[in-house]
Amino acid sequence: MGTLAPQPGDLVVALAQIATCPGQLRHNLARHLAAVEDARAAGAHLVVFPELSLSGYLLAHGVLEHALRLDDPRLDPLLNASRDVALLVGLPLREPHGGVSNAAVLLEGGEVRGVHRKLYLPTYGMFDEGRYFVPGPRLAPIACALGRFGILICEDAWHLSSAVILAHAGVDALLVLAGGPTELDGGGEPAGSRRWHWIMGATAVTTVSPVFFANRCGWEEGVLFGGRSWAVDGRGTSLAAPAPALDEALVVAPLSLAAVARTRTLIPIPVAERFDLWRAALGGQDA
């Protein structure tokens, strides 16, 4: 599989694969700002961070202490940094009437442009998110000056319908923030990272949408995260080489809005989605 070189007029998307620490916001913020510096130097227009990048993933009841409101002054350094490069960061968002969302916040021009709240909170196996977070109420593209994006957080992307709904609604790209724990097996890369690439590739090709996958790496509380952040276009061509599994890295990939539109015109799979079949399948069933 080849890799596409950036062309004049392309947007440049950077995937900041960082190793965050649970509840260590100052440490994590420093990792963000360092990655933003590197991304700026690489000419990035947008930097995508992993899930809960600011707080760390295995916060558990630490959400009580570390959840932020959008006007929290701890976000100021990131808002300032977003004046010349858009940022998509993950954080536990304190909701006005109680509850905390696992959120992705799009910052641009020093302002919050949009928020996606994680829809699917895995609560099985090693996951316990349903205990600490409330699920997001809606799924819709989020627009900023750069384009219209479908944002998914980790488990959201394991429900293929999420990407189908977003692609049908019309997006320039899918941005996936992940905190993917992994185990090891006989393969040369972590098993979880391998699964992620299957999902990301299938999502990109079946929705005919470029997918930008920012995963975290490193250890938290004895849990290993699998990295391998990657960008792939709607035909399955790598937009950049995947990051390594274990190291922090910055993946820099091009995004051509013109190429996305052309490909989707030639291969209009998302607009052909038969939602009437979904309705029929759900007919007579309770929501």
Added chain:
Amino acid sequence: MRELPSLDTALLGETLRRFLAEELRASGLAGYVVGLSGGVDSAVAAALAAAAVGAQNVLALALPGPTSSAESLRDARAVAAALGLKVEVVDLAGPAEALAETLGARGDQVRFGNMMARLRMVTLFDRARTVPALVLGTSNKSEILLGYSTLFGDAAASVQPLGDVWKTHVFALGRLLGVPETVVAKPPTADLWPGQTDAGELGFDYPAVDPLLYWHHEGGLGREALLAAGFPPALVDAALAAYRRNRFKWRPTVVARVSASCINVDRILPRNPER
């Protein structure tokens, strides 16, 4: 017969190396202290720690007791030399004899063995305080599942890099990490009394039991399915009995919950504070 799935040993070693580096960084302490028994588990744990934080930041202690074999001390020194570790020998024979006398534990092999394991724990944590360091655990998944350890003795540690690693894979890591072959190849022993071996006490060895444990613990096969898969009945019954009997060691302390903020039940928080 079903086998233990293979593992990429190099990737396993590299991830565990990084785990030890991160745990030390997050703790804010200066290094690791490890008790070298002369066996493969402590050798592999020490090799990973040395690779993670530098051999100069890993203090190895050899902790012989009154019944320890001379071979164990010799092998512990060989491991330290191979890994470039400073090794201190703390002779626990005197304290062990004195405490056994006080407790009246002389002549009871198991009581004396458990006491030795706990004296080593006391020594390791005391020395760790002076560095200051984390105590490096050396327990592997096979022995944890079987409960083949002394509670608050060899099972006590700050971190357990091998706690989710089958003994079969610990052997493979040992060979990968340059642990002396004599240490990898010798029969595993807790060396708590003369002639003791893991296989002698358990009734089976790790290459035989690891696949069975895997298919029971991870694969969900019960006794009948294990027998149908071809595992010998005596092995199945002995392993499953240990697996059931010693499960209390997986979670050594139970706290009586009488509030809505019981630690680790109602309030689960990251181990390390923000610094």
